[in-house]
Amino acid sequence: MNEDDQKPSAEEPDKASKVKPTAPQKPAAVVSQSRWPLWLVLLVSLLVGGLAVIAALHAQSARDLALNNQQSLNNALAQITAFEAQVSAVPERLTQAEDVLNKQLEDGLQDLQKELSSAAEQHQRRVQNLEDSLTALHAELSQPQRDWQLAEALYLVKVAAHRLEFHEDAPAAQAALQAADGVLRGIGDPRMIPAREALAEDIQALENYQGVAITDLLTALDDLMTDVRPLPLKMPEVSADDPEVAVGGSPPDPDAAWWSRQLQQLWQEVSQQFTIRRHAQAVRSMPDAEAEMFIRQIIALRIESARMAVLRRDQSDFEAHLTRAASLLEDYFAASPVSDILPRIDALRAQSLHSELPSLKQSLSQLQALED
Structure with a gap:
């Protein structure tokens, strides 16, 4: 490296003195450290939210499970209650079953006894017949x-x-x-x-x-004939609506002779004892003694004919004679005593003379x- 590069020039202090001072800058590491807790909070929040959702889901599942368990428990309790009711009813059912079984056993024993008794009687009869046959076997050859x-x-x-x-x-x-x-x-x-x-x-x-109780039927007919004989005849019927006419004449004339007034007064007193009725139809008179005897004989003959029909088992003839006798009683005899006789005749007429043989x-x- 050149020395010129290492040594600053004389002009650099001047430039440096001319530059305005600026605020001190934080290091990058410090800035990154101040932003990290926000992400951490967000992450923690997400984790907490996820855990809360998971916890809520688990709580809902727990509640559902608890409800299912409670329902299962209720069902189990109901089944236990029903089972207890069934168990409590077992003695009564056993008693009823025992009664039915005893009844069936008694009926079966009775039927079995009857069958055994019948079979024993039949067997005894067959044995007796065989004994009689064996006893008379020799006699059969000589018969x-x-x-x-x-x-x-x-x-x-x-x-x-x-x-x-x-x-x-x-x-x-x-x-x-x-x-x-x-x-x-x-x-x-x-x-x-x-x-x-x-x-x-x-x-x-x-x-x-x-x-058919023939004897009882004949006895009833005999009693009927006995009760019919003293019946009184029917009196002529007079309607209350028929007009009445007085027989008496006019009162005595005071100007007439004394003997005429006496006759008129006597006639008026006598006529008060009589009344004349005018009927729309002819009134049937009572039969005389001969006709009465004839009517009674006809009724007796009808009852006797019904008696003979009983002995012959003739149902139609029996009913016809009783019907005719009842008609004669209604026509010629008093209604009060006849009203007691007619139901007896109807009861006799309703009886059958035949039965299955x-x-x-x-x-x-x-x-x-x-x-x-």
Whole structure:
């Protein structure tokens, strides 16, 4: 380096003295240090804001989680309450189930006892039939009249069917079936068991058959005839609206003779005891003794004819005779006592003379098969 460059010239002090002094400048490091806290504050603010947002999000999540947990807890409490109610109802349900089970067991035991009893009776009957058959086995070989006995049993069953169908005589039909069963029991053949079982069923059906109470119906007709006989006849009916005409004449004339006035006064007193009525229609007079007897005999004949219709089981004839008897009672006898008789006649007329009869076809078919 040249010395000229190192040594300042003489003019430099002068230039330096002429330059105005300026304010001292801060170093660059000092300026940069004064600007750094602003960025730091901004960064910290951003960090704090982010942390606040994150904290808010976490708080919201925590609240949602708490709400969900509370709802789950409430649901769990509700389930626990329902479970406790179910648990508390378990003893009552168990009691009800126990009652139902006991009832079913009792019914089942009763049905089983009935079935066992019926099976035991049937088995006992079969055993008894077999014993009778074995006992009479030797006698069967020495009985050439077996066919006659079967024919007799079949005839008895036909008699029972005839009495039941045409006369509805259940006791007679039952007696005939019992006699037929006795004949088959005397034969002692095991092949007769189905026929005897059919007879036993028909006999039981006849025992349970009620039928029509013919005796009670005939007794009611007899009582009706007894009550009808003393009924009084109907009196002629006079309408209160028919005009009345007095019979009496004019009062006595005071100027007439004394004997004429006496006759007129006597006639006036006598005429006051009589009244003349003029009717729009002819009034039916009471029948005489002969006609009354004839009417009563007709009513008695109608009731007796109804009684015969009961014995014949003729429903239409029975109703017709009772209807005609009721009509005669209304026409010729007093209304007050007849009003008590007519409901009885209507009740009798409403009764049926027929009922469903038991069928004996099973017994007939079994015996006919044995005879063939």
